[in-house]
Amino acid sequence: SQQGEEDPQALSIQEGENATMNCSYKTSINNLQWYRQNSGRGLVHLILIRSNEREKHSGRLRVTLDTSKKSSSLLITASRAADTASYFCAPSYVGGTSYGKLTFGQGTILTVHP
């Protein structure tokens, strides 16, 4: 399968702590995207990092990409209870059989305790 694999499956932290989630993927990518899903709702795009970028920031989010290891990480700093959600990565693969598709893994369930 061509989806990204998120790790860990679940993460439980206290408010104010940092949360780190990881994503591994299979082959060459154009970019890698991270999404958040609040319970029962549609996914919301968080951040996109291109294959020629190594790090990207958006507010309290920091994403890194290591194409040599085919992995990415999402760091949420100073977590809040409102960050409680599932987080998914979506590698946007280059061409071939991936044309038209954007696939998702099982996600990381983040719980932030007040």
Next chain:
Amino acid sequence: NAGVTQTPKFQVLKTGQSMTLQCAQDMNHEYMSWYRQDPGMGLRLIHYSVGAGITDQGEVPNGYNVSRSTTEDFPLRLLSAAPSQTSVYFCASRQGQYNEQFFGPGTRLTVL
């Protein structure tokens, strides 16, 4: 813009019934996709389209049909509903292969 809209929000079917889940987007996006989400399974791609008149199968296409007669609409048809199709269905769209994707609010389907 309304973004990606899906109807209905909830639906209960009996085994063997057919129905169509509606999806529409007003962003003039080329690409549209249907996913199903089951507990512990993440999102699985059912069918996708890269433009009007062009559709293809995803990871779990069996039991579902799609068509794309306009850029805006991408309906998903369940031909003969089965309990295994009980799930939450999400429609999504994006402009181009490598751009961010926008999701609808989902349809929660129960097949008895």
